[in-house]
Amino acid sequence: MPATCCVECKEDIGRRSALICADCGGLFHYPDSRIDEVGRACGVHVIGFRSLLGRDAVPLCLRCDMAFRLRFGVPS
Numbered sequence: 059m060p061a062t063c064c065v066e067c068k069e070d071i072g073r074r075s076a077l078i079c080a081d082c083g084g085l086f087h088y089p090d091s092r093i094d095e096v097g098r099a100c101g102v103h104v105i106g107f108r109s110l111l112g113r114d115a116v117p118l119c120l121r122c123d124m125a126f127r128l129r130f131g132v133p134s
């Protein structure tokens with residue numbers, strides 16, 4: 059699979075914004091609200107757990123997010 063495809067919907071990222079999952083490294087569509095980009099996020103969101111990760115905001119796909127929460131016992 060080319061690296062420019064969204065892992066979730068399998069469509070080209072093209073000129074749209076995307077996030078890279080910090081865990082599995084997959085690419086996911088993620089509309090950039092700062093530039094009023096329309097569209098939907100493809101199975102990815104940004105979480106912030108400074109105490110656990112040492113970073114303010116980390117993009118994780120829903121699969122990795124689930125695994126992460128299980129591993130650290132974080133309620134969703």
Ligand SMILES: [Zn+2]
Pocket residue numbers: 064065066067068069086087100
């Ligand atoms: Zn997508």
Ligand SMILES: [Zn+2]
Pocket residue numbers: 079080081082083084118119120121122123
């Ligand atoms: Zn992931």
